[in-house]
Amino acid sequence: MIGRGIGIRKDIFAIRTVIYGFLIVGAITMALPYIWMLVTSIKPIEEIQAFPPTFRVKNPTLEPYRDLFRMVPMGRYIFNSLFVAGSITIFNVFATSLAGYAFAKHKFWGRDKIFFLFIGSLMIPWQINIIPGFVIVKNLGWLNTYKGLIIPSMAWCAFGIFLNRQFIYSIPDDLIDAARIDGCTEFMIYRLVILPLIKPVLATLAIFTFLQQWNNFVWPLVIIHTSHMRTLPLALAVLTGQFGANFGLVMAGAVVATVPMLVVYLLFQKYIIKGIEMTGLRDRL
Amino acid sequence: MENETFLQKINKQKISYLFIALPFTLFFVFQLVPVFVSFFWSFTKYDVIHSPQFVGFANYKTIFFNDPLFWKAIRNTFVYVIGVVPPGIIMALLLAVAIDQKIKLKNFFKSIFFLPTVTAMIAISVIWKWLYAGEKYGLLNFFLIKVGLHPIDWLASPAWILPSIMIMSIWAGLGYNMILFLAGLQTIPDSMYEAAEIDGAGFWRKFVHITLPLLRPIIVFVTMMSFVFSFQVFEQVYVMTGGSGGIGGVLNSGLTIVAYLYDKGFQKFQMGYASALAYIIFLMTFMLTVINKRLMKSEVGY
Numbered sequence: 164m165i166g167r168g169i170g171i172r173k174d175i176f177a178i179r180t181v182i183y184g185f186l187i188v189g190a191i192t193m194a195l196p197y198i199w200m201l202v203t204s205i206k207p208i209e210e211i212q213a214f215p216p217t218f219r220v221k222n223p224t225l226e227p228y229r230d231l232f233r234m235v236p237m238g239r240y241i242f243n244s245l246f247v248a249g250s251i252t253i254f255n256v257f258a259t260s261l262a263g264y265a266f267a268k269h270k271f272w273g274r275d276k277i278f279f280l281f282i283g284s285l286m287i288p289w290q291i292n293i294i295p296g297f298v299i300v301k302n303l304g305w306l307n308t309y310k311g312l313i314i315p316s317m318a319w320c321a322f323g324i325f326l327n328r329q330f331i332y333s334i335p336d337d338l339i340d341a342a343r344i345d346g347c348t349e350f351m352i353y354r355l356v357i358l359p360l361i362k363p364v365l366a367t368l369a370i371f372t373f374l375q376q377w378n379n380f381v382w383p384l385v386i387i388h389t390s391h392m393r394t395l396p397l398a399l400a401v402l403t404g405q406f407g408a409n410f411g412l413v414m415a416g417a418v419v420a421t422v423p424m425l426v427v428y429l430l431f432q433k434y435i436i437k438g439i440e441m442t443g444l445r446d447r448l
Numbered sequence: 449m450e451n452e453t454f455l456q457k458i459n460k461q462k463i464s465y466l467f468i469a470l471p472f473t474l475f476f477v478f479q480l481v482p483v484f485v486s487f488f489w490s491f492t493k494y495d496v497i498h499s500p501q502f503v504g505f506a507n508y509k510t511i512f513f514n515d516p517l518f519w520k521a522i523r524n525t526f527v528y529v530i531g532v533v534p535p536g537i538i539m540a541l542l543l544a545v546a547i548d549q550k551i552k553l554k555n556f557f558k559s560i561f562f563l564p565t566v567t568a569m570i571a572i573s574v575i576w577k578w579l580y581a582g583e584k585y586g587l588l589n590f591f592l593i594k595v596g597l598h599p600i601d602w603l604a605s606p607a608w609i610l611p612s613i614m615i616m617s618i619w620a621g622l623g624y625n626m627i628l629f630l631a632g633l634q635t636i637p638d639s640m641y642e643a644a645e646i647d648g649a650g651f652w653r654k655f656v657h658i659t660l661p662l663l664r665p666i667i668v669f670v671t672m673m674s675f676v677f678s679f680q681v682f683e684q685v686y687v688m689t690g691g692s693g694g695i696g697g698v699l700n701s702g703l704t705i706v707a708y709l710y711d712k713g714f715q716k717f718q719m720g721y722a723s724a725l726a727y728i729i730f731l732m733t734f735m736l737t738v739i740n741k742r743l744m745k746s747e748v749g750y
Contacts, residue, residue: 178651182546189543190560192619197563199587200575216590258471265467272461277472284479288680288733290706290726294489294713295482298496318478320471349463378568380683385714396570400687403574410578421571428566432559435566439624440631 200421204228204414211411227411234412235398236391237419244395247312248376254317255372256365262320263327264353268339278328281321289381297385307389316382323368326441330364331357363434370431371438377424395420490724495717507724518725520700521708524610528704529678531614536621537671543622544629545659558630562623569620573687576616577603580688603688606701613684613702621677625670632666633659672740676733682706705729 198218203211205223231237265271266278296315305311334357342352358365380396387393393401402416428435490507492500511518547557564572579587580602589599602612636659644654660667685707689697695711696703703711706729713722 179551182549182551185542186546186551186557189622190557193560193563193622195587196572196575196579196619199579203578212585214585214590216585216587262468262471265464269461269464269467271464274464277468280480281475284475286734286737287479287483288676288730290680290709290729291486292479292482294719294723294726295485296478297714298485298719299478299482301496314474315478317471318474320475321479324471349467353467374566378566378570380568380570380686384686396568399568399574400570400690403577403687404690407577410581413574414578417571417574421567424566424568425563428562429559436558436562436627439565439627 197421200414200417203410204418206411208409208411227409227415230409230412231415231419234406235402237398237416239391240393240395240398241419243309243312243392244377247309247316247394248373248379250309250313251316251376252369252373255320255323256369258317259320259323259368260327260331260358260361260365261353262324264331264357266324266328267331268334268336269349278324281324284321285325293381293385296382300386306386307392309392311386312383312392312394316376316379323372326364326368327361330361334360366431367434367438367441370427370434374424374427374435486723486726489720490727492720492723493718494720494723496719500720503720507721508728510721511724511728517700517703517708518705521703521705524700524702525679525681525704527610528614528617528681529675531611532617532621532678533671533674536618537625537667537674539618540622540625540670541629541663541667544626544633545655547626548630548633558627561626564620565623565627567620569683570687572616572620573684576612577688580612604698606697606699609689609697609702613681613688616688617678617681617684621674625674628666628670629663632663636662668740668743672737675736675740679733679736680706680729682710686710 202218202220204227205225206220207222207224207226210217210221266274300306300311300315303311305314338356339352342356347355378396379394380400383394383397384400387397390401399413399416399420403413406412489500491502491504493503493506494500543561547554547561551557581587582589582599582601582604586599586602588602592599600608602608640658640662641654644658649657681704685702685704686695689695689702689707694715695707705725709722709725709729712718712725
């Protein structure tokens with residue numbers, strides 16, 4: 164027997180071969196575009212345009228990367244992406260856990276109705292919000308600013324609130340009451356009792372939010388019209404439009420936008436996969 | 449004493465409202481209000497510069513009866529959804545089953561299939577645009593030539609632009625669905641398979657009679673999510689079809705419904721018209737969700 168699953172004793176070899184063959188072909192298909200991106204980004208132009216194309220680089224060069232940082236403010240884009248995704252993540256983690264605590268353990272007028280509003284908003288696609296969102300941001304004078312990039316994105320907090328509420332709900336009331344008797348204020352309870360207990364959830368939420376925001380494209384596309392305020396995905400899209408024929412340069416840009424998240428992924432794999440599985444929770448309400 | 453507890457209660461409520469104040473305010477301004485505003489705007493003519501002008505159902509009427517581009521976008525979107533969701537789900541399911549076996553390098557395979565999920569869709573599209581590059585130096589065409597086929601004008605031909613985006617999207621979505629299926633597979637107890645084996649069930653029968661039925665809730669859920677996500681496809685279309693002359697590709701053969709909304713709203717600044725489109729998209733996604741929910745409820749529990 165192959166162990167768990169559907170393999171059986173008799174066909175063990177045949178089935179094993181089929182499974183490995185399937186997985187290996189699949190893995191190559193997945194890896195190939197990434198490898199091709201890396202290879203292209205270190206090729207001189209003659210080699211990029213050579214036929215037949217090869218994965219072997221005869222004269223590796225960093226020229227595409229030098230061009231990239233010379234022609235567009237790439238450093239600024241990296242900073243923009245880090246700053247925007249970072250701020251939203253920090254806000255999201257603390258604001259949604261604080262609100263999640265109130266929704267889980269406090270009794271106040273309208274609590275369930277407000278919570279229901281948040282949850283209901285998960286059903287609404289971004290296409291509905293984006294047009295008024297753009298006009299609001301425009302009227303606030305926030306087009307082409309960090310405020311415009313960050314503050315409206317902080318409003319997408321329903322899922323975080325839901326997640327935190329679920330986890331804080333399972334913390335025993337006795338623990339909170341004990342802290343209250345010891346003279347803790349509500350904020351101290353949040354800070355000293357709740358936060359340490361929900362750390363794993365917050366870690367997952369943080370990585371997930373950061374990833375999503377780092378890769379976010381539509382909102383920056385709509386509200387950023389000046390070059391130096393672009394985030395990486397937007398910069399990459401513009402780069403493709405401008406230097407579409409210079410594939411070395413564009414692939415170097417893709418590497419800069421992609422590799423940091425691949426590293427984050429490899430470091431925090433466990434949390435990210437947990438996060439994906441938890442989004443499945445959304446529907447089990 | 450009674451007074452005191454009452455005061456305490458009020459005080460405690462105050463702090464609760466304080467705790468939710470910030471996220472709620474943002475949520476109210478940027479999420480809740482826009483839902484109603486765009487509904488109102490869908491009955492107006494609005495170009496952002498002048499104030500909205502009420503036009504009744506004119507936008508909806510034009511969209512349904514006098515806008516061939518809308519129908520083209522709808523058609524393309526449905527072709528895309530049908531072409532992406534079923535094959536994508538079947539492949540992800542097979543992958544999940546394969547990885548769920550006792551195999552070597554399990555985590556390596558998991559990670560590699562998952563890579564696109566952490567990659568920005570824009571980056572994926574840019575990389576694939578290069579893979580699809582025409583004639584000579586594009587990698588995919590080189591493979592085609594090598595196996596004796598004709599090179600394809602992937603992104604420049606009306607017939608291939610949509611399939612090109614579809615192939616890429618299936619590739620990009622595999623890992624995400626696979627993880628959800630794997631989570632489901634792990635809840636199936638080994639004893640079930642062992643019992644079936646004792647009864648002499650083979651590979652295929654175990655898959656059909658144990659794995660599929662037990663996984664059904666997750667399959668329905670993943671299908672529903674995929675339908676909604678695919679229906680709203682945008683970033684791929686933006687990169688792959690957007691050239692100098694806006695979005696949609698040759699003869700608009702790559703135009704999807706959300707791309708059309710973007711074009712109307714943010715390139716032509718017909719905000720009223722775009723709002724009506726947004727509500728049509730919303731209603732269609734909502735209907736998709738309801739239909740899928742029904743399917744999920746109708747199923748028998750195991």
